[in-house]
Amino acid sequence: MNDLIATAEGLVVGVRGKRLRAGTISWKGIPYAAPPVGPLRFRAPQPAPPLKGKFLANRYGKAEIQDKLYTATGAGGFQPMSEDCLTLNVFSPDRISATPRPVMVFIHGGAYLLGATATPLYDGALLAKAGGVIVVTIQYRFGPFGCLDFSQFSSPGRKIDDNLCLRDQVAALEWVQRNIASFGGDPDNVTVFGESAGGSAVTALLATPAAEGLFHKAIAQSPANELNLSKDTADHLAGEFVKMLADRSYRAGSGGAPIEKSRALELLHSASPEVLHKVGKKLTAYTPQSGLGEFLPFGPTFGTDYLPEEPNQAARHGNTHPVPLIIGTNRDEANLFTKGMSLLPGNNRDSLEGVFPTGEEVFVSVPDPASRTELVEAYRVGHRGGDPVHMLGDSVFWGPAVPFIEGHAAAGNPTYVYRYDFDTKVLRATGMRATHAMELFPVFGMFRSFGAGLAAGDWRNTGKITRVMQGHWSTFARTSQPELQWTRYTAEHRDTMVFDVHSRMVSDPYPERREAWMRAHGQVPA
Numbered sequence: 074m075n076d077l078i079a080t081a082e083g084l085v086v087g088v089r090g091k092r093l094r095a096g097t098i099s100w101k102g103i104p105y106a107a108p109p110v111g112p113l114r115f116r117a118p119q120p121a122p123p124l125k126g127k128f129l130a131n132r133y134g135k136a137e138i139q140d141k142l143y144t145a146t147g148a149g150g151f152q153p154m155s156e157d158c159l160t161l162n163v164f165s166p167d168r169i170s171a172t173p174r175p176v177m178v179f180i181h182g183g184a185y186l187l188g189a190t191a192t193p194l195y196d197g198a199l200l201a202k203a204g205g206v207i208v209v210t211i212q213y214r215f216g217p218f219g220c221l222d223f224s225q226f227s228s229p230g231r232k233i234d235d236n237l238c239l240r241d242q243v244a245a246l247e248w249v250q251r252n253i254a255s256f257g258g259d260p261d262n263v264t265v266f267g268e269s270a271g272g273s274a275v276t277a278l279l280a281t282p283a284a285e286g287l288f289h290k291a292i293a294q295s296p297a298n299e300l301n302l303s304k305d306t307a308d309h310l311a312g313e314f315v316k317m318l319a320d321r322s323y324r325a326g327s328g329g330a331p332i333e334k335s336r337a338l339e340l341l342h343s344a345s346p347e348v349l350h351k352v353g354k355k356l357t358a359y360t361p362q363s364g365l366g367e368f369l370p371f372g373p374t375f376g377t378d379y380l381p382e383e384p385n386q387a388a389r390h391g392n393t394h395p396v397p398l399i400i401g402t403n404r405d406e407a408n409l410f411t412k413g414m415s416l417l418p419g420n421n422r423d424s425l426e427g428v429f430p431t432g433e434e435v436f437v438s439v440p441d442p443a444s445r446t447e448l449v450e451a452y453r454v455g456h457r458g459g460d461p462v463h464m465l466g467d468s469v470f471w472g473p474a475v476p477f478i479e480g481h482a483a484a485g486n487p488t489y490v491y492r493y494d495f496d497t498k499v500l501r502a503t504g505m506r507a508t509h510a511m512e513l514f515p516v517f518g519m520f521r522s523f524g525a526g527l528a529a530g531d532w533r534n535t536g537k538i539t540r541v542m543q544g545h546w547s548t549f550a551r552t553s554q555p556e557l558q559w560t561r562y563t564a565e566h567r568d569t570m571v572f573d574v575h576s577r578m579v580s581d582p583y584p585e586r587r588e589a590w591m592r593a594h595g596q597v598p599a
Contacts, residue, residue, distance in 0.1 A: 074098060074165065074166075074167050074168060074169050074257060076088070076089060076098050076100075077127070078100065078255050078256055079255055080103070080124075080251075080252040080255055081251045081252055082104070082121050082122075082123055082124050082252075083123050083124025083125070083126075083128060084124065084126070084127045084128060085100050085103055085124065085127070085128045085130045086100075086127050086128065086129050086130060086131075087099055087100040087130055087131075087163075088100075088101075088130070088131045089167060090167075090198050093198075093199065093521060093522055094196075094198040094199065094202070096166060096167055096168070096202050097164060097165065097166055097167055097198040097199075097201055097202050098164075098165050098166075098167045099130075099162065099163065099164045099165075099197075099198060100130035100162065100163040100256070101130050101131060101132055101133050101134070101160075101162045101163075102130055102131075102132055102133050102134035102160045102162065103128070103130055103134075103160055103161055103162070103163070104121040104122075104124075104134070104159060104160050105118075105121055105159055105160065105161050105211070105244055105245050105248040106118035106119060106120065106121050106159040106241065106244045106245075106248075107119040107120060107121055107122060107159075108156070108157035108159070109156060109157070109158075109159060109214060109218075109237075110156050110157055114156065114218075114341075114342060115218075115223055115233040115234065115237065115341065115342075116232065116233070116234055116237075117234040117237065117240045118159060118237075118240055118241050118244040121159075121248075130162075130163075133152060133160070133162060133189075133190055133191035134158060134159075134160025134161075134162075134190070134212055135152065135153045135154055135155040135157060135158050135160075135212075136152045136153070136154045136155075136158060136188075136189035136190075136191060136212065137154065137155075137156070137158045137188075137189070137212065137213070137214055137215055137216065137218060137219070138154050138155070138156060138216065138218060138346045138347070138349070138350045139154065139183075139186065139187045139188075139189075139215075139216065139350065140187065141154075143183065143187040143188065143189070144189050144191070144192075145192075146191050146192065146193060147193065152189050152191040152192075155346075156214075156218060156346050158212050158213075158214065159212065159213070159214070159241060159244070159245075160190075160211075160212050161190075161209055161210065161211045161212065161245055161248065162190055162197065162209065162210045162211075163207065163208070163209050163253075163256055164196075164197035164198045164200075164201040164207070164208040164209075164210075165201055165207050165208075165256055165257060165258075166201055166202055166205060169257070170205070170257055172259075173254065173257060173258060173259035173262070174205060174206055174207045174257050174258050174259060175204075175205075175206045175207070175258075175259060175262045175263075175264065175547070175550040175551045176206065176207045176208075176209065176249060176253050176258040176259060176260070176262060176263045176264065176550075177197075177200070177204075177206050177207070177208050177209070177263075177264045177266055177546070177547075177550050178208075178209045178210075178211065178245065178246060178249060178263060178264070178265045178266070178288065179195065179197065179208065179209065179210045179211070179266055179267060179271070180211060180213070180242060180265065180266070180267030180271035180274045180275065181195055181210065181211075181212075181267070181268070181270075181271050182267065182268045182269025182270040182271040182272065182295075182510070183215065183269065183270055183271075184269070184270050184297075184300070184369055184371070185215045185216065185220040185238065185270045185273075185300060185369070185371035185372050186215055186216045186220075186353070186357065186369070186371050187215070187216075188215070188270070188271075189212065190210040190211065190212045193519070193522070193523040194510075194513055194514070194517060194519055194523055194524070195210050195513075195517065196517065196519070196522070196523070197209070197210055197517065199517060199518030199519070199521070199522070200516065200517050200518055200543060200546070200547070202518075203518060203539075203540075203543045203547070204543055204544075204546065204547025204550070204551075205547065205551075206547050206550055206551070207253060207256055207257065207258035209245075209249060209253070211241075211242065211245040213238050213241035213242055213245070214237050214238055214241050215238055215270075215371060216349075216350065216353045216371055217314060217349045217350070217352065217353040217356075217371070218237070218346075218349065219237040219238040219241060220237070220238045220371035220372055220373070221307070221310060221311055221314060221353070221356075221370065221371055222235045222236070222302070222304070222307040222308070222311055222374040222377075223311050223314075223315075223337075223341060224377075225308050225311060225312075225334075226311075226315070226334050226337040226338050226341065228334060228335070228338060231338050231342070233338075233341075235307075235374050235377050235379055236373050236374055236377060236379045236380055238274065238372075238373065239274070239277060239278065239281055239283075239284075239373050239379065239380060240283075240379070242274060242278060242284075243278070243281065243283050243284050243287065246263070246265065246284065246287035246288060247287065249263060249287075250263075250287060261289065262289055262550070262551070263287065263288045263289055263290075264288065264289070264290045264291065264292060264549065264550040265278060265288040265290075265291050265292075266291065266292035266293075266294065266399075266546070267292075267293065267294065267296075268294040268295055268510060268512075268513055269294070269295050269296070269297060269509065269510065270297060270300060270372075271294075272293040272294045272295050272296030272297070272400075273293075273296045273297050273298055273300045273301070273372070273373075273384075274373075275291050275292065275293040275296065276293050276296050276298055276384045276385075276388075276393075276400075276474075276477055277301060277373045277380060277384050278291070278394075279291060279384065279387070279388075279393040279394050279396070279398075279481070280375075280380060280381075280382055280383075280384040280387035280388070280392065280393055280394075281379065281380055282379075282381070283379065284394065285394055288396065289396055289553070290396050290397045290398070290549065290550065290553055291396055291397075291398050291399075292398070292399040292400070292546065292549070293398065293399070293400040293401075293474070293477075294400075294401065294512060294513070294516075295401075295402045295403055295406060295470050295509060295510070295512075296400065296470070296473075296474055296477070297469050297470055297473065298384060298385055298473035298474055298476075298477055299367075299368075299438045299469065299473045300369060300371075300372040300373075301372050301373050301374075301375050301380075301383055301384060302367065302370075302372050302373070302374050302375070303374070303375060303376055303383070304374055304375070304376035304377060305376075306365050306367060307374040309363075309365065310356060310360065310363075310365075310370045312331055312332070313325040313326065313356060313359065314352055314353070314356050314370075315332045315337045315340060315341065316329060316331075316332060317352045317355055317356065318340045318341070318344060318348070318349075318352050319332055319336070319340055325355065325356060325359035325363075326359055326362070326363055353370075353371075356370045357369065357370055357371075366438050366440055367438070368438075384477060385473065385476045385477050385480070385594060387480075388476065388477045388478075388479075388480030388481045388484075389476060389479075389480040389594075389595070389596060390480070391480065391483070391484040393477075393480070393481050393484065393486070395484065395485070395486050396486065397486065397487040397488070397489075397549070397553045397554065398481055398486060398487070398488050398489070399489045399490075399491065399545075399546075399549055399555065400474060400477070400478055400481075400488065400489075400490055400491075401474075401490055401491030401492055401493065401569075401570075402466075402467075402470040402471040402474060402492060402493070403466075403470075403492070403493040403494075403507045403508060403509060403510075403511060403512060404492055404493065404494045404506065404507040405463070405466065405496075405505070405506040405507045405508045406466030406467070406469065406470045406471070406508060406509045407462045407463070407465040407466030407469070407508070407509070408462065408466075408504060408505050408506055408508035408509075409505065409508040409509040409510065410465075410509070411462050411465070412503075412504060412505065435461065435464055435465050435468045436448060436468055436593075438468075438473070439593050441593070444589070444592060444593040445593075447589045447592065447593070448464075448468075448472075448586075448589045448590070448593060449464075450589075451583075451585045451586045451588075451589040452464040452467075452586065454585075455583065455585065455586070456582075456583070466509075467586070470509075471492075471590075472586075472590040472593075473590075473594075475587055475590040475591060475594070476590065476591060476594040476595075476596055478490055478562065479564075479591060479596060480596075482561075482562050482563060482564070483564065487553065487554060487561055488561060488562045489549070489554070489555055489559055489560075489561060489562060489570070490562040490567070490568070490569045490570070491559075491569065491570040491571070491572055492569055492570070492571050492572070492582065493507055493511065493512040493572045494507050494571055494572060494573040495507055495511070495512075495515070495534075495538045495572055495573050495574065496511070497527055497528055497529075497530075497531040497534070497535060498529070498530045498531055499526065499527050499528075499529055499530070499531075500527060512542065512572070514527065514535075514539075515535070515538045515539040515541075515542040515543065516542050516543065516546055518539055518543060520535035520536070520538075520539055521535075521536075521539075534574050537574070538572065538573075538574070538576075541572065541576055542572060544556055545559060545570075555570075558578065559578070560578060564599045566580050566581070567580060567581035567587070568580055569581070569582055
């Protein structure tokens with residue numbers, strides 16, 4: 074396959090892989106939209122300008138503004154950051170295929186406040202090579218730059234658009250439709266997949282009218298489906314953000330008159346990226362104590378023209394795009410947060426003491442006391458009954474995914490559900506087990522590379538789980554269904570694939586908890 078590709082925007086030159094990545098070609102840092110800077114800050118993505126000459130696509134584009142820690146690319150290495158971050162990367166086998174290859178477009182996670190496609194875990198070369206697919210990874214705006222709705226301050230002379238993160242993702246999918254055939258990909262066979270906030274973005278795109286027809290199947294890995302904000306909540310948080318921008322000593326939530334629209338526009342456009350990021354961190358600290366029922370301030374805004382319904386409600390009403398879906402979570406989601414990253418409500422073991430019997434520390438997004446009580450009772454018994462850390466993980470990931478699963482499947486869409494239980498000796502020794510994001514290692518083939526330290530002493534099992542999961546993911550991308558042993562999720566059986574050393578199908582693994590989550594979200598269990 075030629076590494077010089079003619080796209081609609083110009084010529085791009087790729088790089089052939091070496092060592093483990095031998096047999097692949099990558100094209101990195103390709104702009105899919107104009108730089109969202111200056112007058113384009115807080116605007117919907119605009120068309121990318123034509124490329125000049127031959128664009129050498131040999132390095133990742135810049136990451137969105139965030140804490141430097143989260144841009145690490147290796148020992149002592151960090152990806153540069155900038156508002157000018159709307160780029161994507163393409164990975165392909167280097168051999169020519171007789172037919173167009175399936176395309177898999179990946180959306181990274183990070184709670185809508187961090188993440189970069191340059192993170193080694195997201196290297197798409199090994200998945201492309203093993204699955205015979207084209208992998209595309211995309212950088213998008215998040216935090217205050219893309220996931221906080223400032224449109225209330227828009228004016229006829231200076232417009233601000235909502236849902237910039239979703240608009241960026243749609244723009245990237247439109248780039249794929251225009252260009253992926255030139256890379257040997259099939260624009261009529263596109264799978265969008267993502268993990269954590271990226272998984273939430275997938276479920277949001279399934280409810281986004283502008284995304285219709287841009288992808289043909291979807292994979293949502295550990296989606297946090299509560300990371301969507303009502304228009305009223307988003308407006309309140311944006312108002313508090315602007316107050317803090319106007320007066321750095323202002324404490325969010327302490328009241329005061331709203332900032333006049335023209336002043337707000339001036340502040341938002343004149344502030345440096347670093348200042349916007351710092352104020353975003355202050356807003357993040359305020360949100361869990363705000364009484365809004367949210368634990369993070371960033372995410373898509375529903376109740377807007379661009380995202381009319383909250384994704385779970387869209388699924389409940391049968392309004393998600395009618396495409397096949399793989400969706401699932403990990404057995405020990407919360408361990409990463411109770412032992413490391415502080416992003417979840419009540420996310421350390423000390424603060425979780427006393428969670429039983431009220432659950433108020435954990436179920437911040439469940440306002441009804443009776444529903445919280447039912448959920449707590451459901452977690453007292455059965456597998457890991459009485460474990461507040463397990464309950465915490467489910468409260469953010471599996472629990473809010475249940476109503477989406479039920480609604481999407483009930484509408485007749487082929488739906489395949491999984492739970493990831495696999496861990497290694499190292500993960501068991503550290504207490505992480507099958508925690509958040511661990512399934513990315515086999516999906517991207519990273520137990521042989523970036524994650525080799527986690528696989529120490531478990532090379533045979535990590536190789537096996539990698540083959541199994543890459544097989545299911547790439548077969549699904551190619552045929553719209555995973556490999557034969559994985560059966561559909563229906564109201565009659567609720568079949569669930571459990572990924573482990575010996576992967577297996579189980580039926581409705583936690584019925585009492587599932588029913589409690591369904592009732593908490595207004596669904597009637599069948």
